[in-house]
Amino acid sequence: MSSEDPTTKELNNFVQTLLKQMSERFEEMQGTIVSRIDDMGKRIDDIEKSVTELMNDLGFSDEENDKQR
Numbered sequence: 001m002s003s004e005d006p007t008t009k010e011l012n013n014f015v016q017t018l019l020k021q022m023s024e025r026f027e028e029m030q031g032t033i034v035s036r037i038d039d040m041g042k043r044i045d046d047i048e049k050s051v052t053e054l055m056n057d058l059g060f061s062d063e064e065n066d067k068q069r
Contacts, residue, residue, distance in 0.1 A: 004012070
């Protein structure tokens with residue numbers, strides 16, 4: 001039989017291009033999300049450290065914290 005008609009070729013090219021663009025955008029967004037999650041984890045670690053230091057400065061010990069829980 002004959003090859004694909006021009007309309008079908010154009011549609012296939014359009015779909016392939018669209019899928020490629022979507023894939024690239026998805027990878028970009030994935031990288032951004034992972035980066036933000038890493039940043040949030042670091043911030044949480046810093047907050048935990050600050051809270052622990054404040055509690056130690058106020059005279060709270062780990063044993064007292066465990067009893068209060």
